[in-house]
Every structure is written in structure tokens, then in C-alpha cells.
Amino acid sequence: MSRLTFLYHPDVLLHDTGAGHPERRLRVETLVAHLMSTDLWSAMDHRRPEEAPLEAMTAVHTSPYLETVERTIANGETLLDDGDTRVCPASWRAARLAAGAAMLGIDLACGGERAHVFSAMRPPGHHAESSRAMGFCIVNHVAVAARHAQRRYGIGRVAIVDWDVHHGNGTEEIFWRDPSVLYVSLHQYPLWPGTGAASDAGDGDGRGTTVNCPLPPGSGEQAYERAFRERVVPALTSFGPELLIISAGFDAHRDDPLANMDLRAESFGRFTQMVGEATSRSLSAGIVSVLEGGYDLRALSSSVEVHLRELSAA
Numbered sequence: 290m291s292r293l294t295f296l297y298h299p300d301v302l303l304h305d306t307g308a309g310h311p312e313r314r315l316r317v318e319t320l321v322a323h324l325m326s327t328d329l330w331s332a333m334d335h336r337r338p339e340e341a342p343l344e345a346m347t348a349v350h351t352s353p354y355l356e357t358v359e360r361t362i363a364n365g366e367t368l369l370d371d372g373d374t375r376v377c378p379a380s381w382r383a384a385r386l387a388a389g390a391a392m393l394g395i396d397l398a399c400g401g402e403r404a405h406v407f408s409a410m411r412p413p414g415h416h417a418e419s420s421r422a423m424g425f426c427i428v429n430h431v432a433v434a435a436r437h438a439q440r441r442y443g444i445g446r447v448a449i450v451d452w453d454v455h456h457g458n459g460t461e462e463i464f465w466r467d468p469s470v471l472y473v474s475l476h477q478y479p480l481w482p483g484t485g486a487a488s489d490a491g492d493g494d495g496r497g498t499t500v501n502c503p504l505p506p507g508s509g510e511q512a513y514e515r516a517f518r519e520r521v522v523p524a525l526t527s528f529g530p531e532l533l534i535i536s537a538g539f540d541a542h543r544d545d546p547l548a549n550m551d552l553r554a555e556s557f558g559r560f561t562q563m564v565g566e567a568t569s570r571s572l573s574a575g576i577v578s579v580l581e582g583g584y585d586l587r588a589l590s591s592s593v594e595v596h597l598r599e600l601s602a603a
């Protein structure tokens with residue numbers, strides 16, 4: 290059992306995506322207020338992250354991309370892509386704080402304490418590619434974290450398990466040819482962004498270290514359990530990661546407005562247990578879980594609570 294550390298910075302509330310946008314400040318505001326009302330809050334350690342340094346972000350993103358994002362935001366523009374990645378002047382700092390939180394998570398998990406960590410930040414990150422903002426995401430926080438762990442702490446094998454209901458195309462793209470990072474995604478398929486077919490398994494030296502588990506709309510715990518048992522757990526066991534990072538999205542909850550899956554809050558506790566058990570022999574660090582999606586306020590709060598209770602027992 291490891292101590293659980295909760296990472297949060299109120300400046301991520303200043304990231305304003307405009308009226309009617311599902312990725313809104315109320316997501317983490319409501320989540321934090323909910324957790325504060327539980328006994329979990331005082332049982333966790335609490336830390337405030339700092340902005341990720343540029344050189345940590347250029348380990349996964351191109352410099353021209355990061356310069357373009359910073360300039361676009363500084364120029365007062367409100368859209369980073371041809372979709373819905375909306376920004377305001379405070380968004381660059383929010384994105385860097387969220388990446389910095391994932392890095393602080395690594396420092397705490399890989400340091401002497403081997404703490405488990407949850408980062409409750411926004412915007413999310415798993416759709417951000419090496420040179421493209423996408424799907425509310427600007428900086429790919431879990432990718433920055435994985436590279437930080439490898440460079441700073443000499444971690445060899447990192448597993449990223451992504452149970453956000455959308456496929457993490459950005460994380461997949463960044464590690465597509467990299468055998469040192471196992472990327473495992475469970476996602477609704479078909480669904481935006483349309484990537485993540487079961488046959489997409491990486492390329493070159495990285496062939497086999499991308500594992501996609503597409504699941505049909507309407508999938509519930511049984512379908513997920515089966516995917517964990519048949520694909521996720523065997524992949525984790527044979528890879529033997531030293532570090533586990535979770536791209537923790539909660540939009541596969543049945544109440545989520547952006548997708549059509551049939552999970553309950555308790556389902557995320559079960560997932561936490563399964564990935565914890567599958568990696569417990571090989572891990573040399575704590576587990577770092579990073580908030581991605583989840584757009585129904587009540588479902589998000591209750592799902593994260595269940596996830597954190599399991600994480601603190603892992």
C-alpha cells in the first residue's frame with residue numbers, strides 16, 4: 290500500500306473554452322469540491338504542480354508546434370485546430386501546468402517514496418500529437434511524463450493504459466515506433482477520432498507495443514472485463530513495465546454525454562485493481578494516474594472517487 294498524492298492547481302480553472310463547451314472548468318471544480326466532502330481528502334497528500342519546462346515538452350512535441358501554440362494563444366485567437374480545441378490567454382499556462390503535474394507525479398512515484406499519484410488537471414492531453422493540437426488537448430501530458438521518467442530516472446519500460454472512451458491517437462502517434470513504451474487503449478469504436486483499430490499495433494521496433502482494444506457502443510463491464518483479461522493483462526504481464534501511467538478518462542460512464550458506453554463508477558475501481566495486479570510484480574515505481582476526459586459532472590466525481598480509493602489500496 291502506497292501513500293496517494295493528489296495534484297491540483299486552481300489556475301487550470303482559468304482555461305476558458307467558451308459557452309457550451311463540454312471541457313469546462315466545472316469539471317475539476319466539481320470534482321475537487323466533491324472529494325473535499327469525503328474522508329479521502331484528508332487521507333491524501335496534496336501538492337501544487339509548476340509549469341512544465343519547455344525542454345520536457347520538446348521531448349515529445351516539435352519546437353515549431355509548441356511555438357505556434359504559444360504564439361496563437363498570445364495573439365488572442367480562440368481556436369487551435371479545425372475542430373473544438375478552444376483556448377483563451379490563460380490556456381498556455383494551464384496546459385503547461387497540467388504537463389508539469391504529470392511530471393511531478395513521476396518525481397513522486399519514482400522518488401524514494403514510490404507514491405501513487407493522481408493529477409486532477411485540465412485540459413486533457415491524449416489527443417495531442419507531436420505536432421498537432423486536437424480534441425481539447427494541447428500538450429500530451431502522459432507522453433511528457435513517460436519521457437521525463439525515462440530521462441530523469443532511467444526507467445526502461447513504461448506502460449500507459451488509456452481507458453478514456455476515445456482513442457488516444459496522440460499518445461499512439463508519439464510512441465508508435467518506440468518499443469520502450471507500451472501503449473494500451475480501450476475505447477469505443479466507432480467513435481471520434483476514428484483511430485484505434487485492433488490491427489494497429491505500432492511499427493518498426495515498436496511493433497507490438499501498441500495494443501488497441503476497440504469496443505462497440507453499448508459495451509458494459511462484461512465486455513471491458515473480457516478485453517482486460519484477454520488483451521490488456523497479457524500485454525502488461527509480458528511487457529513487464531517498471532512504471533505504470535494511467536490515462537484516466539471517465540467518459541465511458543453510462544451518463545457521459547460524449548459517448549455511448551455502459552460503465553458505472555464502480556467499473557473504474559475494477560479497472561484500477563486489474564492493472565495494479567497485472568503490474569505489481571514488475572513495477573519499481575508508484576502508479577501515476579492522469580485525468581483525461583469525463584464530461585458528466587456527477588459521473589466524473591463519483592468515478593474518480595472510486596478510482597482513488599482503489600489506487601490508495603494498491
Ligand SMILES: [Zn+2]
Nearest residue numbers: 453454455582
Ligand atoms: Zn475522451
